Amino acid sequence: MNGDEQLLRGRVYGRAYEDQDPGPLAHRTYAVLTGGPLDGLLLDITDWRPDEVDDGAALPTELGQFPGGRSLYDPRPGEPRTPGPGVACRLYYGGDTP
Template identity: 40%
Template sequence: MYAPCSADRLDGELLDVTGWVAAELIEGALLVTDRGLYGPGGRAFYAPAEGDPAGPFLWHGDTP
């Protein structure tokens, strides 16, 4: 199963959520990306839109 990323850094990318448990689908994920504020090796935090764990996953900020 794939969930689309939306808003900012990874807009339009598909996130492979195959095998994720319900808690992971609700909490979201830190995705390693070179397109974020911190460059290569930085992470962008994406979490699903409220009430829709199947996506889209929305951008919530970057972290080193």
């Protein structure tokens, strides 16, 4: 794991490095990003509908195969989700796109 990846672990995707507390908030719902360049980050899915979570996410990142491109994360079919605040599910790395 390189220094950039280690710095990101335990943080919420999209929150600034400079944030005093870049970690999760108790009243929000998150998906854990598993594998790939964003491994270990939490993605805030509080306002997502279930079908939006099913569609996965293409997340902009400078850490992927294509700097300035997107890393693709999807749920696994049939994997359970926990409703309410906290960690609801996992999204798994599927590759990068420019």
